Amino acid sequence: MKVAKFGGSSVANATQIKKVGEIINSDPERKFIVVSAPGKRNDNDFKMTDMLINMGNAYIQDESYEEYYSIVMERFKEIIEGLDLPSSLIAEVEHTIKSTLVQDVDDNLKMDSIKALGEDNNAKIISAYLKELGLTAHYINPKEAGILLSDEPGNAQILPESFAKLYSLREKDGILVIPGFFGYSNDGKLVTFSRGGSDITGSIVAAGVEASLYENFTDVNSVYSVNPTIVDNPKEITVLTYKEMRELSYAGFSVFHDEALIPAIKAKIPVCIKNTNNPEAKGTLILAERELNGQCVSGIASDTGFCSLYVSKYLMNREVGFGRKLLNILEDEGISFEHAPSGIDDMSVIIRESQFTPETEETVIMRINEELHPDTVSLQRGIAVIMVVGEGLVNTIGVAQQATSAFAKANVNIEMINQGSSEVSMMFGVQAIDMDKAIRSLYNAFFD
Numbered sequence: 359m360k361v362a363k364f365g366g367s368s369v370a371n372a373t374q375i376k377k378v379g380e381i382i383n384s385d386p387e388r389k390f391i392v393v394s395a396p397g398k399r400n401d402n403d404f405k406m407t408d409m410l411i412n413m414g415n416a417y418i419q420d421e422s423y424e425e426y427y428s429i430v431m432e433r434f435k436e437i438i439e440g441l442d443l444p445s446s447l448i449a450e451v452e453h454t455i456k457s458t459l460v461q462d463v464d465d466n467l468k469m470d471s472i473k474a475l476g477e478d479n480n481a482k483i484i485s486a487y488l489k490e491l492g493l494t495a496h497y498i499n500p501k502e503a504g505i506l507l508s509d510e511p512g513n514a515q516i517l518p519e520s521f522a523k524l525y526s527l528r529e530k531d532g533i534l535v536i537p538g539f540f541g542y543s544n545d546g547k548l549v550t551f552s553r554g555g556s557d558i559t560g561s562i563v564a565a566g567v568e569a570s571l572y573e574n575f576t577d578v579n580s581v582y583s584v585n586p587t588i589v590d591n592p593k594e595i596t597v598l599t600y601k602e603m604r605e606l607s608y609a610g611f612s613v614f615h616d617e618a619l620i621p622a623i624k625a626k627i628p629v630c631i632k633n634t635n636n637p638e639a640k641g642t643l644i645l646a647e648r649e650l651n652g653q654c655v656s657g658i659a660s661d662t663g664f665c666s667l668y669v670s671k672y673l674m675n676r677e678v679g680f681g682r683k684l685l686n687i688l689e690d691e692g693i694s695f696e697h698a699p700s701g702i703d704d705m706s707v708i709i710r711e712s713q714f715t716p717e718t719e720e721t722v723i724m725r726i727n728e729e730l731h732p733d734t735v736s737l738q739r740g741i742a743v744i745m746v747v748g749e750g751l752v753n754t755i756g757v758a759q760q761a762t763s764a765f766a767k768a769n770v771n772i773e774m775i776n777q778g779s780s781e782v783s784m785m786f787g788v789q790a791i792d793m794d795k796a797i798r799s800l801y802n803a804f805f806d
């Protein structure tokens with residue numbers, strides 16, 4: 359039994375959903391179908407989830423939301439009509455949206471319920487369409503499926519008790535269409551994952567039902583060795599290990615959510631990234647282990663939005679508990695950190711910029727000065743992280759030298775390097791404005 363997840367681009371309109379129908383129909387093993395909200399139909403289009411967020415914000419702030427509502431409804435109407443489904447479905451979608459808006463819950467929970475409308479309605483539509491094709495298909499709500507999540511609106515995490523309940527879905531008859539991106543807390547509140555979280559639902563369902571394969575259908579033939587919007591026609595990757603994909607998706611390979619691999623890894627489910635627009639292409643297989651093919655670097659990922667908190671103090675290395683106290687200040691302020699490269703007398707902590715408002719910056723710097731008495735403390739914003747990833751890195755001599763030469767060739771200054779903690783990756787921090795040219799130069803060094 360396979361789990362097939364179809365991303366926003368695969369279910370963006372009726373034409374795409376027809377392709378999804380053919381894909382499901384062509385393999386009886388595809389029993390569990392996880393769907394996203396309608397995504398972009400072209401580069402200038404909007405994602406349904408973004409429009410729902412606009413609508414939700416306007417509604418919650420008592421502003422005029424009707425225009426957003428009409429755009430959302432128009433999109434669903436177009437899909438339902440394009441699939442020749444009964445018009446009663448349009449009324450059903452309308453009813454679900456209206457009753458969600460007037461729900462008497464706090465703003466965060468209301469927002470999550472509004473965000474989930476894209477996936478929820480799309481799953482109902484797609485299940486109705488599969489029935490029209492003559493397949494036995496049922497829409498399954500995540501509550502019924504057993505997707506239990508922590509009570510963290512917009513950033514929920516799976517609770518371990520979900521998996522046993524999900525296993526029992528195997529017994530259900532026919533194809534099960536499950537909306538991605540959301541689940542329910544133990545006390546029945548609807549909560550969503552972070553953005554892009556339908557990939558996580560797919561992985562959870564795959565782990566729960568012990569699927570033979572988790573297929574993630576998107577709009578590219580494979581995972582490429584570098585983001586295709588930065589380098590034209592980059593090399594396709596045929597096989598990756600879980601570890602490689604985890605590092606790459608963390609650092610910007612947005613084709614797969616970075617949290618989505620964990621359930622699949624734990625349950626040892628192979629993952630395959632495939633193209634809805636070209637299902638014959640083999641795609642990229644992600645497994646626990648792979649044979650090394652002589653290519654030490656598998657991919658180069660990059661992401662902006664980081665900042666670096668730099669603290670230096672003479673004889674820091676001899677001061678017991680310095681690192682703990684520094685991280686403790688961050689913990690007190692509710693800030694998580696990404697990397698923490700350190701030297702004898704200094705330490706940098708790399709943090710997602712979104713966590714550092716000007717007010718938190720002021721508090722953190724003040725506390726570091728008062729509690730740790732450093733020689734210097736500073737915060738540098740606008741940092742990009744570049745991750746060179748490959749299982750072959752450990753056993754290859756000269757990779758760091760090859761990478762640093764590529765940075766030099768592109769005339770990019772390296773702000774920091776972190777190598778060693780992970781066996782499969784090397785992390786570089788650069789100024790965000792230098793990121794793309796550094797990536798192109800690294801790509802030439804390792805792949806051309």
Ligand SMILES: Nc1ncnc2c1ncn2[C@@H]1O[C@H](COP(=O)(O)OP(=O)(O)O)[C@@H](O)[C@H]1O
Nearest residue numbers: 365366367397576577581582584585611612613
């Ligand atoms: N290394 C990469 N390989 C493939 N695609 C990538 C990579 N890095 C970024 N992407 C982008 O990820 C997109 C697919 O992910 P996403 O937009 O989330 O798809 P979906 O609509 O299926 O959820 C691709 O269109 C591509 O632009």
Ligand SMILES: N[C@@H](CC(=O)OP(=O)(O)O)C(=O)O
Nearest residue numbers: 365366394407553554555556
């Ligand atoms: N629709 C949600 C969840 C998701 O996974 O979407 P997509 O498959 O289009 O990345 C979002 O936009 O965040």
